[in-house]
Amino acid sequence: MSIKMLPTRDGYGNGLVELGATNPDVIVLDADLAKSTRSDWFANKYPDRFFDIGIAEQDMVGTAAGLALGGKIPFATTYAVFVAGRAWDQIRTTVCYSDLNVKIAGAHGGISAGGDGATHQSLEDIALMRVLPNMHVIVPCDAIEAKKATIAVAGIHGPCYLRFAREATPVFTAEEDFFAIGKANVLQNGSDVAVIACGPVVYEALLAHDQLKEMGISARIINMHTVKPLDEEVVLAAAQETGAIVTIEEAQVYGGLGGAVAELLVKNKPVPVEMMGVMDTFLECGTPEELAVKYGFTAKDIVAAVKRVLARK
Amino acid sequence: MNSPSLEKLTEICRDVRADIVKMTAAAGSGHPGGSLSAVELMTVLYFKVMNHRPNQVDWPERDRFFLSKGHACPVVYSVMARAGYFPVEELITLRKCGTRLQGHPSCKALPGIEVSSGSLGQGLSIANGVALAAKLNKKDFRAYVLMGDGELQEGQIWEAMMTSAHYKLDNVCAIVDYNGLQIDGDVEAVMGIAPLAQKWRAFNWHTIEIDGHDLAQVLAAFEEAKATKGKPSVIIAKTIKGKGISFMENVAGWHGKAPNSEELQKALDELYGREN
Ligand SMILES: Cc1ncc(C[n+]2csc(CCOP(=O)(O)OP(=O)(O)O)c2C)c(N)n1
Numbered sequence: 056m057s058i059k060m061l062p063t064r065d066g067y068g069n070g071l072v073e074l075g076a077t078n079p080d081v082i083v084l085d086a087d088l089a090k091s092t093r094s095d096w097f098a099n100k101y102p103d104r105f106f107d108i109g110i111a112e113q114d115m116v117g118t119a120a121g122l123a124l125g126g127k128i129p130f131a132t133t134y135a136v137f138v139a140g141r142a143w144d145q146i147r148t149t150v151c152y153s154d155l156n157v158k159i160a161g162a163h164g165g166i167s168a169g170g171d172g173a174t175h176q177s178l179e180d181i182a183l184m185r186v187l188p189n190m191h192v193i194v195p196c197d198a199i200e201a202k203k204a205t206i207a208v209a210g211i212h213g214p215c216y217l218r219f220a221r222e223a224t225p226v227f228t229a230e231e232d233f234f235a236i237g238k239a240n241v242l243q244n245g246s247d248v249a250v251i252a253c254g255p256v257v258y259e260a261l262l263a264h265d266q267l268k269e270m271g272i273s274a275r276i277i278n279m280h281t282v283k284p285l286d287e288e289v290v291l292a293a294a295q296e297t298g299a300i301v302t303i304e305e306a307q308v309y310g311g312l313g314g315a316v317a318e319l320l321v322k323n324k325p326v327p328v329e330m331m332g333v334m335d336t337f338l339e340c341g342t343p344e345e346l347a348v349k350y351g352f353t354a355k356d357i358v359a360a361v362k363r364v365l366a367r368k
Numbered sequence: 369m370n371s372p373s374l375e376k377l378t379e380i381c382r383d384v385r386a387d388i389v390k391m392t393a394a395a396g397s398g399h400p401g402g403s404l405s406a407v408e409l410m411t412v413l414y415f416k417v418m419n420h421r422p423n424q425v426d427w428p429e430r431d432r433f434f435l436s437k438g439h440a441c442p443v444v445y446s447v448m449a450r451a452g453y454f455p456v457e458e459l460i461t462l463r464k465c466g467t468r469l470q471g472h473p474s475c476k477a478l479p480g481i482e483v484s485s486g487s488l489g490q491g492l493s494i495a496n497g498v499a500l501a502a503k504l505n506k507k508d509f510r511a512y513v514l515m516g517d518g519e520l521q522e523g524q525i526w527e528a529m530m531t532s533a534h535y536k537l538d539n540v541c542a543i544v545d546y547n548g549l550q551i552d553g554d555v556e557a558v559m560g561i562a563p564l565a566q567k568w569r570a571f572n573w574h575t576i577e578i579d580g581h582d583l584a585q586v587l588a589a590f591e592e593a594k595a596t597k598g599k600p601s602v603i604i605a606k607t608i609k610g611k612g613i614s615f616m617e618n619v620a621g622w623h624g625k626a627p628n629s630e631e632l633q634k635a636l637d638e639l640y641g642r643e644n
Pocket residue numbers: 401402403405437439440486487488489515516517518519520545547549550551609623
């Protein structure tokens with residue numbers, strides 16, 4: 056059976072369109088990338104609630120801050136690398152310090168900007184956003200979850216960062232699956248090891264689960280779509296009950312999901328952890344599949360990491 | 369609020385200047401220079417121009433003020449206190465641990481501050497956003513933003529200048545405190561911004577040039593801005609950094625330095641005459 060493939064940014068576009076119909080306060084901003092980010096799906100339906108700010112990411116975030124002060128729910132949208140990087144100070148000092156109700160959408164996150172090379176591969180955004188007080192950080196695993204996350208952030212107060220991927224990736228969650236910000240989804244139960252993942256790479260973790268099962272290893276697979284606030288209960292239970300953790304994210308290995316998990320465990324329940332991600336380097340251009348193989352984001356790499364962590368148990 | 373006369377405003381300005389030197393002296397740090405240059409601008413704004421309710425800071429119809437040059441908060445704190453937002457006695461807590469009067473304004477600490485600021489270059493974008501929201505909600509309130517002339521070197525401001533004009537935000541009024549100085553010296557020597565009025569005009573702004581210490585001119589400029597439809601307005605106010613305290617006037621060194629007790633006394637003597 057072939058699985059349906061869609062980019063998570065499509066989920067964002069769909070979520071915005073639904074919000075447009077249900078919430079008149081939702082405003083969408085973009086910085087000249089509306090087609091790529093799918094914010095144009097909203098713009099086409101609700102042109103009077105869409106504002107293109109031009110190639111001016113810092114101004115876009117500031118404008119969003121003002122809209123939030125005026126009672127609106129702005130979604131400031133562009134590539135992850137440009138919004139989280141170039142507008143970081145605006146996000147920190149104006150949005151987060153004042154705890155404004157600004158939603159930030161970073162498209163083309165992770166390795167999925169493949170062919171554009173290192174300038175466009177956002178690998179630091181999760182860490183950059185995670186260190187900010189008041190910020191929520193959400194990395195949906197597929198297009199369905201991306202739509203739910205987009206709708207969900209409009210329903211909570213405060214700064215939220217949503218990260219989407221460019222490439223079509225497997226759609227493996229269902230419309231009726233439970234989704235709540237800050238609540239991890241345990242996709243497979245297991246007792247030997249837990250794999251904690253976020254974003255489309257969660258699917259690779261599920262594939263790894265099946266391969267490990269054949270080897271007699273029982274792996275718990277956790278979809279940690281919300282990197283901040285981290286679902287500490289689920290992480291601690293996994294450490295307690297399995298005694299070994301693997302984390303994986305399409306991001307620099309420092310400061311992101313793996314860092315969050317390690318910070319929690321080192322204080323409360325130190326168990327061996329293998330952190331998977333980009334190993335403190337800039338990448339290169341290539342198809343996302345090529346990069347996944349070369350830099351270790353496949354099910355096979357996860358199986359290897361599980362074996363390493365089990366050896367340390 | 370009942371509307372004070374220009375004579376009364378002159379008195380308030382003098383008290384505000386005294387507040388600025390007193391509070392920075394008590395704190396042992398802070399920014400007197402760029403606060404003193406904006407005294408008339410802020411006093412006229414808070415006492416004559418803005419539609420606001422000091423006892424109801426979340427009144428939805430209020431005009432919004434954004435201090436883009438957050439370091440100049442002493443002047444804003446003083447004007448707010450004197451307009452009735454909080455007791456004047458509290459001014460002396462500036463920068464002390466536990467105070468509501470943070471070294472750069474915090475909206476979480478002090479009700480009446482619309483948004484926290486202190487990282488330069490961001491206020492105009494925020495004013496644009498709230499002005500857009502006003503238009504979308506069919507509200508009449510206006511957004512005011514005070515910027516420094518050195519601050520204009522920040523690229524985000526020029527992005528925002530395009531945005532205000534592009535979306536015809538005639539409910540935005542920018543004010544440039546054109547005191548000619550920044551931390552490292554003369555603005556024109558550090559990174560020139562002249563010819564300033566031409567630049568704003570070229571960005572499709574209604575541009576008003578005034579003497580920023582002449583209360584009548586300041587008031588007239590705000591009225592002209594209010595009456596201007598279809599485009600945003602900027603008031604380029606020629607000012608003197610450190611205005612009103614002779615030894616601080618036009619001296620870059622008084623940007624971010626507090627007066628010691630001797631200097632404070634000298635400043636107060638100048639403001640009120642020796643007998644005080
Ligand atoms: C983004 C940013 N960079 C640097 C500073 C440090 N800084 C504070 S005030 C200032 C000079 C401001 O000069 P100007 O805008 O002319 O202000 P004024 O003369 O009115 O005090 C600088 C560089 C800052 N607060 N924010």
